[in-house]
Amino acid sequence: MNVVNKIKLLIFLLFIILVFSLLNPNYFSLNNLFGILISISVAGLVCLGQGLCIITGGFDFSVNGVALVSGVVAAYLISKFNVNVWVVLLIILVLGTFIGFLNALIITKGNINPLIITLSMGSILTGLSFFMTHGSYINVKGEVFRILGTYRLFNIKVFQIPVVILAIMVLILLIILTQTSYGRFIYAVGGNKIAAKFSGIKVNLISGSAYLWSGFLSALAGYITASRIGSAQPGIGSTLALFSVTAVILGGISFKGGRGSILGAIIGITIIQCLNIGIRSLGLAIYYQELSIGMVLILAVYFDSLSSRRSS
Amino acid sequence: MEEYILEAKNIVEEFPGVIALDKVNFNLKKGEIHALVGENGAGKSTLIKIICGIYPNYAGEIYVNGVEKRIKSVSYARNLGIAYVPQEIDLMNHLNIEENIFIGKYPGRLGFINWKELKNNTNKVKEQYGGIALSLENNNLVGDLSIAEKQLIEILRVLALDMQIICLDEPTSSLTSEETDNLFELLSKLKRNGIGTIYVSHKLNEIFKISDRITVFKDGKFVKTLAINETHPDEITKLMVGRDLSSLRWEKRSNKIKEEFALEVRGLKINEKIKEINFNLKKGEIHGLFGLVGSGRTEFARVLFGIDKAKDGKIIIFGKEVKIKSSNAAITYGLGLIPEDRHNQGLVLAMDIKNNINFVIYKMISRFGFIGRVLESKKAEKFLKILNIKAPSIRTIVNNLSGGNQQKIVIAKWLNADSKILIFDEPTKGIDVGSKDEIYKLIRSLADEGKSIIFISSELPEIMNLSDRISIFKDGTIIASLENSKNITEYDILKHAIK
Structure with a gap:
């Protein structure tokens, strides 16, 4: 995505903030903006993984399932078996990456549409989470569990741990995508699988790795969510898959693969969370969110298709 | 009436x-x-x-x-x-x-x-x-x-x-x-x-x-x-017969061709239709492969480059018997393929010249995974100049180039990887007349520099003007192989291929 498009998106973002601020003066309060920032930081992690998958020409619709099962497993291990919180975090990250590995294995070895596989995987994980919690909450006692979700660095409010984590992940992925050969191969595989193969690039390895990232980042997001509220709740984050895809495409990552920047995905999720929280701040029912996201997704895909038609 | x-x-x-x-x-x-x-x-x-x-x-x-x-x-x-x-x-x-x-x-x-x-x-x-x-x-x-x-x-x-x-x-x-x-x-x-x-x-x-x-x-x-x-x-x-497409004329290059083989293929079986291919390529030689569509030429190229697998037979590269299991392996053995379908197989159209030229060697010009940015640009600039690729800069998206220039990018990719054996599969397909000539001259100068070249084409005039040797594919096998000379006519070749 070029600079002009990014500026257009930022203007669109400012416009949304302006509209909601006019409709509800509280919208532009520090507290509210801070809430938006936190919600961006959790969903943003998922969007990074989703962005990688879409750049390689795939999709990951299991992100909500991974996030959910991660929160549940973490809460379960800590509250039932008293496992050390940091060990649990490690287990969760390995678990998420492993689920991503399963996705990648089935998609690349079986040559099956990623949409179907990840959607099914998401459904299985969601089902498992309900099974483990019997549909209710698992509360986690103790302050240590809450560090990742609620502590702040240098006691500055903006430096909440989730925000810091997102910033670090964005930086890491930005460096990987722009500075390393692995990053270049990700774009090559997404842009033209066959030509990449004909250039000696290990196509399955590269496109599969995106699902590992996505699993890892979704697990991290799921853990942070549970850590923020101090409990695991099945049913939370069910819209994450659709929101992340919308944010990524809105941010200029082409759903045909091979084009776009991870920064765009972050701008995309910012717009979406501003919209979501704006709708909520007006006291409108939750289904207005889904309604608006659906419309945004259709518009984003439409503009994506327009721009790729123009460039070919 | x-x-x-x-x-x-x-x-x-x-x-x-x-x-x-x-x-x-x-x-x-x-x-x-x-x-x-x-x-x-x-x-x-x-x-x-x-x-x-x-x-x-x-x-x-x-x-x-x-x-x-x-x-x-x-x-x-x-x-x-x-x-x-x-x-x-x-x-x-x-x-x-x-x-x-x-x-x-x-x-x-x-x-x-x-x-x-x-x-x-x-x-x-x-x-x-x-x-x-x-x-x-x-x-x-x-x-x-x-x-x-x-x-x-x-x-x-x-x-x-x-x-x-x-x-x-x-x-x-x-x-x-x-x-x-x-x-x-x-x-x-x-x-x-x-x-x-x-x-x-x-x-x-x-x-x-x-x-x-x-x-x-x-x-x-x-x-x-x-x-x-x-x-x-x-x-x-x-x-x-009797068409002419190029200003390039056949000339004797035998002093530039070495006696040892760059590539030898013995009894290669690909599928039920392509049962036995025997073939060799000398160092510095341009070996033309002629045949109608479906005669097995492209399948042969795909197997050599590790895209498809052979069922049986031997492939010997620079004196060593090898098993080519993937295109990655083929590249390590020194092969490069300029494929028939440039857009789908040769290039990532949405990416720029610099990327496309460097895909094969990114691992080599990286340290701890980080690309040497200066080296990357230098390589791209170098081939832009050597191959006379007409583009505003190395950052130009490949999709915006003409067919001839796109083909040169594919060639540059393999020169950059220092491939010793180059397989050209219909390299002038869909390319305008002027660029065709340039590609012919390029292929010959590459052979003069010591590259060994397999030149696959359905265009008889270009096969005849460029090749040192010509092999004719028919029904999944090479039915005739002849040294090129001034006396060979299109008829001599066509009579094998269409009868």
């Missing part, structure tokens, strides 16, 4: 940079099989595509039953009774035979299909043409049929729609000889029913078996129309 059901006069078709047809004439009588021959690029397919409405922007006149018609679309051609059976059959694989034959013309009312009538109609068409048509079960899914049977369905479909002219493009290229006989039996029935057939093919022996007249095209120009009983295959072959 005989009556023509189709008459094409002064047909001109221009594509960007090329005149594909230059004022050609063609006519067809009722109940006649009229063969259309010529080398690749002679304009045969272009003409039948115009007649069938696929290329509507032609100049010239077409008369159907003596009335001038402007054939503006495929459906318009169909309404005039002109049908096209393409080389690649395209049917609805998940529908059964009757549903396919009558598609678009189902009997019934208000959108409801009268299945009984559909069955009767299908049986009627089958009975009318008998032979192997009768052995087909109406309820079979078309996807389960063989290529020959699918072709039969395609032809029956044409009959069901009451066509008077049928255009066949290379109909026997993927048929066995028995299937070919069946097809010819069917074609003679069509003939008896007064249907005119335009038959495009490379296979002269088949043409002489089945046709009434034969027309030769060369370089987009009409050469001659002859009655089949007044000519013989040799005369036709001579009429087809």
